[in-house]
Amino acid sequence: MRFDVVTLFPAIFDGYLTQSLLDKAIVRGLVEIQRHNLRDWAEDTPHRKVDDRPFGGGPGMLLQVEPTVTCVRDVDAMCDVPARKILLTPQGRRLDQRLAEDLATSDRIMLMCGRYEGFDQRVLDILQPEEISIGDFVLNGGEVAAMTIIDAVVRLLPGVLGDEQSSLDDSFSRGNRMLEFPQYTRPREFEGHTVPDVLLSGDHAAIAKWRAEQSRVKTIDRRRDLLPENSKPNHEHPNQRS
Numbered sequence: 001m002r003f004d005v006v007t008l009f010p011a012i013f014d015g016y017l018t019q020s021l022l023d024k025a026i027v028r029g030l031v032e033i034q035r036h037n038l039r040d041w042a043e044d045t046p047h048r049k050v051d052d053r054p055f056g057g058g059p060g061m062l063l064q065v066e067p068t069v070t071c072v073r074d075v076d077a078m079c080d081v082p083a084r085k086i087l088l089t090p091q092g093r094r095l096d097q098r099l100a101e102d103l104a105t106s107d108r109i110m111l112m113c114g115r116y117e118g119f120d121q122r123v124l125d126i127l128q129p130e131e132i133s134i135g136d137f138v139l140n141g142g143e144v145a146a147m148t149i150i151d152a153v154v155r156l157l158p159g160v161l162g163d164e165q166s167s168l169d170d171s172f173s174r175g176n177r178m179l180e181f182p183q184y185t186r187p188r189e190f191e192g193h194t195v196p197d198v199l200l201s202g203d204h205a206a207i208a209k210w211r212a213e214q215s216r217v218k219t220i221d222r223r224r225d226l227l228p229e230n231s232k233p234n235h236e237h238p239n240q241r242s
């Protein structure tokens with residue numbers, strides 16, 4: 001899979017791209033991530049200006065339509081595979097595991113990271129991107145959200161995680177809507193805190209039963225909304241593919 005990230009701050013991704021799981025996936029050719037600095041498409045040199053004040057007044061600045069649309073079209077054309085265009089925005093469809101799994105089926109994804117107060121509306125009208133939000137809080141730009149999407153999607157790609165099963169067992173994965181049971185590793189005791197005996201019993205049926213009960217109790221306590229009887233569909237965004 002190829003990701004193309006359009007951003008004013010490509011350097012933000014430097015440390016992220018060298019983290020082990022992603023770095024290994026890139027080295028193994030499972031993932032490719034290309035960054036594109038929107039300022040390289042600025043008409044206004046030498047200031048490389050790509051933002052301006054909103055018509056009608058209001059706070060902050062907006063990213064202008066001309067450099068953005070030109071950039072996205074040029075980036076899309078850099079590779080034969082057309083990119084699935086995703087625009088990060090607080091107003092987007094909320095990212096969840098189901099959407100991450102859908103994104104993981106794409107061969108190429110372009111992540112459009114805005115800054116300031118976002119993009120001129122005509123960017124959305126012309127390019128018709130899917131609009132995605134990572135949650136009901138306001139970030140300072142789309143880059144953290146882009147990294148979140150890359151992180152959630154890459155771990156779902158075949159061959160990325162050592163044990164294929166581990167992503168399948170994730171909470172929220174593939175319809176699994178229960179929180180995870182408590183996990184323990186060595187030592188068996190620390191400051192008087194011990195490991196539940198059942199986990200040391202070797203009785204796999206009893207362990208599975210205990211884990212299922214622990215998941216159920218934790219889910220009831222913290223996330224009743226995840227229980228099958230309470231689940232509601234995550235309404236798709238108007239620009240969201242079906």
Ligand SMILES: N#Cc1c(-c2ccc3ccn(Cc4ccc(CN5CCOCC5)cc4)c3c2)n[nH]c1N
Nearest residue numbers: 088089114115133134135137138139140141142145
């Ligand atoms: N994904 C994602 C995001 C983002 C996100 C994504 C992309 C950009 C580009 C710019 N910004 C900053 C910004 C600040 C203020 C405003 C104004 N509005 C805010 C909401 O109330 C109304 C008024 C807009 C944009 C971004 C934020 N935030 N939260 C998510 N889950």
